[in-house]
Amino acid sequence: MESLSSRMLTSVVGFAIISAVVWIGWWAMLPALLFVSVMGLYEYIRMLDRNDIDVRRVSLGVFAAALILASLPMWPQAPWPGGSWREAVMTVAVAYLLVIEVIRPGERPLERVVYSVFGLLYIPWLLGYFLMLRYSPDAERGLLYFALPLLATFAADIGAYFTGHFFGRRKLAPEVSPGKTVEGAVGGLLASFVIVLALTTLTGIWSPLEALLYSILVATASQLGDLSESLIKRALRTKDSGNSLPGHGGFLDRIDSLLFAVPATYLFLHISLFSQ
Amino acid sequence: MESLSSRMLTSVVGFAIISAVVWIGWWAMLPALLFVSVMGLYEYIRMLDRNDIDVRRVSLGVFAAALILASLPMWPQAPWPGGSWREAVMTVAVAYLLVIEVIRPGERPLERVVYSVFGLLYIPWLLGYFLMLRYSPDAERGLLYFALPLLATFAADIGAYFTGHFFGRRKLAPEVSPGKTVEGAVGGLLASFVIVLALTTLTGIWSPLEALLYSILVATASQLGDLSESLIKRALRTKDSGNSLPGHGGFLDRIDSLLFAVPATYLFLHISLFSQ
Numbered sequence: 001m002e003s004l005s006s007r008m009l010t011s012v013v014g015f016a017i018i019s020a021v022v023w024i025g026w027w028a029m030l031p032a033l034l035f036v037s038v039m040g041l042y043e044y045i046r047m048l049d050r051n052d053i054d055v056r057r058v059s060l061g062v063f064a065a066a067l068i069l070a071s072l073p074m075w076p077q078a079p080w081p082g083g084s085w086r087e088a089v090m091t092v093a094v095a096y097l098l099v100i101e102v103i104r105p106g107e108r109p110l111e112r113v114v115y116s117v118f119g120l121l122y123i124p125w126l127l128g129y130f131l132m133l134r135y136s137p138d139a140e141r142g143l144l145y146f147a148l149p150l151l152a153t154f155a156a157d158i159g160a161y162f163t164g165h166f167f168g169r170r171k172l173a174p175e176v177s178p179g180k181t182v183e184g185a186v187g188g189l190l191a192s193f194v195i196v197l198a199l200t201t202l203t204g205i206w207s208p209l210e211a212l213l214y215s216i217l218v219a220t221a222s223q224l225g226d227l228s229e230s231l232i233k234r235a236l237r238t239k240d241s242g243n244s245l246p247g248h249g250g251f252l253d254r255i256d257s258l259l260f261a262v263p264a265t266y267l268f269l270h271i272s273l274f275s276q
Numbered sequence: 277m278e279s280l281s282s283r284m285l286t287s288v289v290g291f292a293i294i295s296a297v298v299w300i301g302w303w304a305m306l307p308a309l310l311f312v313s314v315m316g317l318y319e320y321i322r323m324l325d326r327n328d329i330d331v332r333r334v335s336l337g338v339f340a341a342a343l344i345l346a347s348l349p350m351w352p353q354a355p356w357p358g359g360s361w362r363e364a365v366m367t368v369a370v371a372y373l374l375v376i377e378v379i380r381p382g383e384r385p386l387e388r389v390v391y392s393v394f395g396l397l398y399i400p401w402l403l404g405y406f407l408m409l410r411y412s413p414d415a416e417r418g419l420l421y422f423a424l425p426l427l428a429t430f431a432a433d434i435g436a437y438f439t440g441h442f443f444g445r446r447k448l449a450p451e452v453s454p455g456k457t458v459e460g461a462v463g464g465l466l467a468s469f470v471i472v473l474a475l476t477t478l479t480g481i482w483s484p485l486e487a488l489l490y491s492i493l494v495a496t497a498s499q500l501g502d503l504s505e506s507l508i509k510r511a512l513r514t515k516d517s518g519n520s521l522p523g524h525g526g527f528l529d530r531i532d533s534l535l536f537a538v539p540a541t542y543l544f545l546h547i548s549l550f551s552q
Contacts, residue, residue: 078546083360083362083408083542083546084359084360084363086359086363087360087362087363088543090366090397090401091401091402091405091539091543092543094394094397094398094401094402095497095500095504095536095539098398098500098504098507098508099500099503099504101507102449102500102503102504102506102507105507108511109507109511110507110508110511110512111511113394114390114391114393114394115390117390117393117394117397118370118389118390118393118394121366121370121393122370122374125366125367125370126367126370129367132359173378221371224371224374224375224378227375227378228371228374228375228377228378230378231374231377231378231381231385231386232374232386235384235385235386235387236386260371263367263371266359267364267367267368270354270359
């Protein structure tokens with residue numbers, strides 16, 4: 001169990017660093033996302049290693065970098081209907097990972113391909129949405145839209161911690177994440193609703209109903225992001241909550257909520273723009 | 277070993293059916309691709325079964341259908357930079373497959389997720405390119421562009437068979453596909469070059485150099501598509517070359533070359549359009 005002060009400190013420092021990097025824009029986000037992708041994949045590969053599952057590390061690193069680069073919204077729009085650069089990179093990655101096993105066969109080749117493909121989709125593919133959201137629809141409004149999942153996740157984290165600490169009785173998902181309580185989840189949802197309502201009402205972008213719908217979506221997504229990462233760790237029999245960097249905790253542990261909350265915001269935003 | 281006449285007949289009938297469906301357009305291609313996706317996934321799941329690897333079948337079917345539908349070029353263009361409907365479906369699929377394991381945990385949950393994700397990318401994701409190529413850039417020229425991989429793969433298949441049959445000496449990839457020879461591969465490449473050169477020169481769309489580059493690409497892609505499918509079968513310890521439909525051979529065996537040749541054509545086409 002982490003102590004209150006260390007848990008608070010990690011949340012506040014993480015929030016401050018991410019806010020600063022996002023505020024600066026793509027030329028700070030690009031190296032940061034490349035770094036987080038590589039570190040996240042490193043932790044993933046380390047977990048696979050413990051289970052004797054092998055992947056092609058160099059190819060994984062190259063395609064991860066290509067996916068992050070392809071997510072930059074400054075590229076000339078792909079001229080084809082229904083396509084995108086990220087999609088092209090993913091297609092080439094799947095074909096390449098299969099072909100390299102044909103050319104230089106190793107042990108359990110399909111296992112290597114499937115765990116590589118999943119690693120690419122779980123880490124750099126989802127991280128790419130951070131760049132896409134930051135510039136949707138432009139650098140100015142994108143900053144406001146990015147503030148939503150960031151503040152909502154931060155508020156949910158803090159709100160869930162305090163509510164769970166003082167009122168927590170019933171366990172939420174005892175098998176996957178023993179520390180979470182139902183009361184904490186409700187407190188987190190309330191805290192994120194308050195901050196989303198304040199931000200979207202002040203800037204006049206959403207009605208209170210839209211703010212409520214979005215709060216439920218983002219609080220759910222960040223909880224499920226957190227639980228999904230716990231699931232991966234549990235499935236790969238890593239019980240300690242990520243100490244790949246001594247004293248700093250794992251990168252995946254720090255970003256798991258945002259890995260789901262940012263894409264969810266991006267899709268919510270564009271579906272709501274469509275319906276207007 | 278298949279006999280000459282049955283092998284010829286399969287190639288010719290397959291070529292005729294695919295040509296007719298593609299010529300008619302999306303309303304024939306959509307049900308055909310949904311059918312091939314479901315049959316391909318069925319064969320894939322059957323191979324996984326034999327290896328005691330479980331996947332969520334219903335979810336896989338639903339997301340496969342969604343990927344094919346999202347590949348229809350008639351959808352209003354996604355309004356966001358760098359995004360596409362296919363990409364959104366893939367993101368939702370990855371998140372959903374993880375979340376369902378959190379909510380209803382089963383045995384070896386991560387294994388289920390990674391083999392599901394790969395199945396989606398290998399079959400419906402690649403098949404989606406059939407629709408996208410057919411309408412790139414429009415229904416008329418898209419038909420011509422689709423004729424290229426179809427004719428090239430057909431010519432390569434026939435050319436490789438005859439050259440290999442009469443002149444074949446050296447094995448190409450004895451471990452993966454014992455029937456293939458180096459001479460056959462060269463004959464296939466020559467045959468597809470002749471037909472691509474004829475088609476693109478007559479319609480005036482490409483120079484002979486572009487036709488040569490494309491022939492090398494498409495002949496390589498279709499060979500590698502074929503070998504990749506052999507690799508998957510071998511990795512899943514299925515040695516018989518697909519008899520899921522008695523007397524008809526497996527669907528994956530019939531489409532493996534095109535699964536790589538069509539996306540390769542699509543990407544070649546758009547990269548060459550970009551460079552103009």
